[in-house]
Amino acid sequence: MMSRSIHRLAIIVVGLLILTVTACHRAEMSKPLIVIIVPSQDNPFFKSEADAAAARAQSLGYRVRIDAHDDDAYRQDNLIDAAIASNAAAIILDNAGADSSIAAVRRATQAGIPCFLIDREIEAEGIAKAQIIADNNQGARIVAEEFVHAIGSGGGDYVELLGRESDTNAQIRTKAFHSLLDKLPSLRLAVGQSANWSQSEAFQKTETMLQAHANIRGIIAGNDTMALGAVAAVKSSGLKDIVITGLDGSPDAIAAIRAGTLRATSLQPAVLIARMAVDEAYKFLHSGSTGKPERQVIPCDLVTSQNVDDFGDFEKLR
């Protein structure tokens, strides 16, 4: 008897709760939805990018949903299906692979949902409404130039930390590094190893490589996380005067440049790109055209101790 009345009370309370929650959300739900899909939310780069897109979309009067595909094309497929099912107005996508994402983008476009790609491109034109990407090649080249400049005319041996080798960006970056570094006879690649974009892996591998090769003058890393792992390893080895550079422009790297442990990084304007994509989506939804070419390549900025105060979280402030 007692338990039944408690049961009933519980049902009523839950029912009331659901009613109030839905009432509160009805106003919110009437706004058009923009779905933002990024690789992960535990990485400061993708998080800043997603947050910037979300903030701009909300200020333009959209409802926002942020999803992460963990670099898994199958998961991305499911997320695109979910976006189609929830009748999104547009999709802002940092995709899971240049080739493996084409079908998903095409399906969304055919369902009448325009896709705006950020940060990474796909190997197809005319499907997405925009592909706005940071110039990885130029970004890697400017940081490599700074690396060469910092090591000086004496040259010497250097170590390269590569990203996940199956990743397109890792390949573009290492290619850009070598297009510059291989021309200089005074610089010699002692060893190149992948640390899979990871800080702890870069730490361990750098420690080991510093043992195997004496007289290392520099460490060029494919991203900031690995560069910071290398900074920790160099510190623990007690070695001095090793030039370390990163790539991406993460807040931690910028702090390390300010502290003098990291020489340089190249900032990818992720926040700018995310805002541009939302603005173009807005324009497209209202006029039927973005007014810009599909492929837009945005240059990166070199960050050194000289100009470190000009930069915030993945954006140039001044």
Added chain:
Amino acid sequence: MTTVLNTKRGSAALARSSVRTLLFVLKARAFFVLLALLVLFCILAPSFLTANNLAILSKHVAISAILAIGMTFVVLTGGIDLSVGSLAGLGGMVAGYLLTQGILIAGVVHYPPVAGVIFITLAVCLIVGLLNGWLVARAGVAPFIATLGTLYIARGAALLISNGKTFPNLAGQSLRGNKGFPLLGQSSFLGIPLPVWIMLCLFALAWLVAVKTPLGRHIYAVGGNERAARLAGIRVPRVKVFTYAASSVCAALVGLIIASQLEAAHPATGESFELNAIAAVVLGGTSLMGGRGSIPGSLIGAFVIGVLSDGLVMLGVSEFWQMVIKGTVIVLAVAVDQLQSRLQSKFLPYLQSASAEVRA
């Protein structure tokens, strides 16, 4: 006549001793593999056998060895703990949070001292370990599933703590009275890095527990035959809970060491570490069916994996090949393990009769 008999006896003795040697080599195979690897890398990489590199190598090994030591107890009872990698990540994040954000008590932010940070981190991970133990021993959930669940829970919790961000600058501030955390992973004592000391102490402790205490014998008994152990009056659930708790504390230590080495806590730290730990345990001759294995074996197993990966990095072998080679070594080691147990059961009567003959 006698000479013929003697030569017959002599050849039989020779065969017996060669069988014994073969069994010994197979039994200590992880150790021989380790020796072979050390010799190989000494020849190929000139700076491999320097004191400095061996210290760094042991420091890297300590990470998977500490996990493997805790894992050995779990595997000895016939269980498995998949949550250790995530727990290491969670441990690092808890420490990072306490060092940089402090605890809010009655509207005032308190920064616990480093010892307090370490204690709270161990306690948080211990709770997850106890949950693992409870799920397996009391709720009857299969170990694989129970710890798979806590793998996701712990990783999710680690991400939630910082909302996916990294906690940088864990060096602490004298103003907050929490300086000194980096010492845990970065300092050395008598030329040996502190993480290696932690590994050695845990190893000694775990070995003592395994071979010298009733608890150790109970762990083997539960893994050997759970029903028999229960009938013999062993409190099986309690033994199992202990093993998962031990494993979780080891994982917390690993998380603390990594966060201290990097002076930063990243929520994705420790992904797939559980697989390295399991590989080390299996390489060390512990049977995944439970009841058979040893703590020293796991330590040697962890060294095999560590020497292999560091050595290949020194030689500049590509990441892809490193994975293939590591996988091959693990599979071969387990195949040899099966060969050994088959040989042992085949030759055991023979060897026993031999020893009986000697006695006679």
